[in-house]
Amino acid sequence: MENKQFVTVNNVKVPLEGEKNILELLRKININLPTFCYHSELSVYGACRLCVVEVEGRGVMAACSTSPWPEMVIKTHSSELRKIRKMSIELLLAGHDQSCPTCHRSDSCKLRMLASQFGIEKSRFLSKKKEEALDYSSPSLVRDPNKCVLCGDCVRFCREVQGIGVLDFAHRGPNAKVCTAFDQGIGGTECINCGGCATVCPTGAIAPAYQHDAVWDILSDSSKLVVAQVAPAVRSTIGEMFGFKEGTDLTGKMTSALRLVGFQKVYDTAFAADLTVLEEAKEFLDKFVNGKKLPLFTSCCPAWVKYAEQYLPEKLDQVSTCKSPQQMFGSVLKDYLARELGKRREDIVVVSVMPCTAKKFEAKRDEFKVDGNPDVDYVITTHELGLMIKEAGIRMEELESSAMDMPMGLGSGSALLFGNSGGVTEAVVRHLGRAVGPVENVEKDSSVKGVVKIAAEVAGKKVKLAVVQGLNALNSLLESGEEFHLVEVMACPGGCIGGAGAPQSEKQRKELIEARTEGLANIDRQNVLKTANDNPFVAKVHAELSQDEHRVHKLLHTHYHARTRVQEEGVSVLKGEEGALEVKVCIGTGCFLKGSQDLLKELLNSAETQSWGKRVDIKATFCMEKCGTGPNVLVDGESVPLATIDKLVASIDGKLAQKVKV
């Protein structure tokens, strides 16, 4: 301790304590330099040039990408630095759409805030950019390229946290832009809808897709029973929009506000989370006791589910068949409560309030519809609910608390923990502790970024669990080959409370997530119901449902299928004449690895030797969504699974012979 080293900042001595860059050092002493492109969880980019400092003997340097050294002398706001920052902001403004009053990020836009903080009264530079169309192709996100300032935060988030890379920089110089491959709509890409890009976007260039206008409309339709289900994370984040401290529990006020907005019933998604725990624990025990394939992956996070469908089709049979709490709630409510209230399915409208953009996509999936009617009709984010409350002029701060409607308005403490990373695991373990036997010798290991490994003994048996945040972390875990019994996967860092549906906040990400997590932990502490078994209403519904296995399966479970990442025709390999027999060989990742390329080559050879000539048209296509049986080939629309060249030649010859007859 005696050999402490120091840096001088604006004439003040500051001890060096292993900060990785000057920016972190300055934050320690409460100087918050402006930055667009610095996020502590992402790689350092150094592009926005707003965090510049003057280093004696070295000149102007970017604080985010410079490590501090002993005896360094730093100035943070000399007149030269002020000029540079102002100029940078002005230039950023020049390339930016300036429709601020009508932008939904207006109250949380970093660019707008910085412009006012630095006293930019007008932008001297005119934009030469052509206006681009907005991208509404995704149910979860909207892209407005005109508001992009090219900070690259979204590009790095998608690549580094989710390991996907839907977005990247394209073109060059003044034409440079952030876009998807081939600049297609984001809805048609491999995007998993997590919305992490929208969370890190400093402006309104990528934002959650809003649906609350439609909810207002349905609320004024008197022929419908409009009910709300509210996810655990919403109650501890919505306060941020009304001046409450991060993590404040607003369950009661929020419930009152929902009623004032016009919802006829207010229910708790935590109710369905309790149901999920019961079913998932049952599924886990079955696999564990009977030596079936493990680990079991959780299925609550729809972004992770889409990821698994696209990138890990061979693991889909290990993903829990339990519907997510949102969907379980929707199906149980529309089936069970519909009868109780004597309403038709079509006349009940379920609106979910979620901290998540991927839930918007999930609700639209075909798996979750009955005769075209969705189990969940609308999904709005926490932020959208906040906007509705504000629009209605409700004074949240002054509101009396009220309780949710029963029976589906009650959740145990462990169900509420679903809102943060590790919560599902905690709930399952608590349940096993009650249902199976004591949980002992719990050891946690958080040494790997984004992963918590838990070893415990349940009723004397060793169980290994992993809690993962971010899909890149999951990839590393899978590559490590380490074996687990249960793996909880959440796409968003922090879990649902870090979701893209939460209100935007100026707070540093890490502190924010800690505060919100603590908020939910507090709610759990105060809840007398600790596990799903403690919840009398859940026990009743579950017992009743359990009498009919078929209904349990229909209402609480589902199956996911392999999904292609590339929505297009494929490569023409051998062009046939009009009306030729169409042969499509899959060259998606799974089939590619199983040798579909060689199969194509052999097929071309056969085309010559069998003298098919122009009667056959061969195409190499992308994933056929049947990865389990690769290599997959379609001959005249008919599937040839586990294709070999002999099988194909026989099939093609057969089809050609048939054609001749016709």
Place this chain on the structure above:
Amino acid sequence: MCKCQCNKSDLPAEGRSFNEVVKILKKHDYDEHKLIPILQEVQEEYRYLPRSVLNFIATALKVPASRIYGVATFYGHFALEPKGKYVVKICNGTACHVKGSMKIYDAIKNRLGLGENEGTTPDMLFTVETVSCLGACGLAPVMLINDKVYGSLTAEKSVSALEEVLKAEGGKDE
């Protein structure tokens, strides 16, 4: 004549090109760091970079398609649209520019009836583009039609060079 519908699937020499892509990928060991040479060789094969082939390369290299699109759009050399049978490259480097290369550019585009944002004739015979320098400043202004160099040009000379090609093609442009 091929209209836009058939451009997408109108690929040369049955099967050969796709097999060539597979060979190119193998030759470069499916190494994502060799993306640029891979794209160069694939473009050599197809004369441009078809979208479906880029998607295939992305799958094979395990690189996001957005990254490949980013690289392919960054370099002027790469084309994502099919190019014509004849590529006319008009040098617009400093020397050629000073000696009036844009007049040549305008004359050629005018002769082919190409509008401001059009580079390729609808019959896929010609693509007209500018390049930064062909390294033949002594011959300025200079242009290439495929691999043939035409130097010390005037607007008239450049158009008559074009007419020769058109004549050889049997007046298909008319």
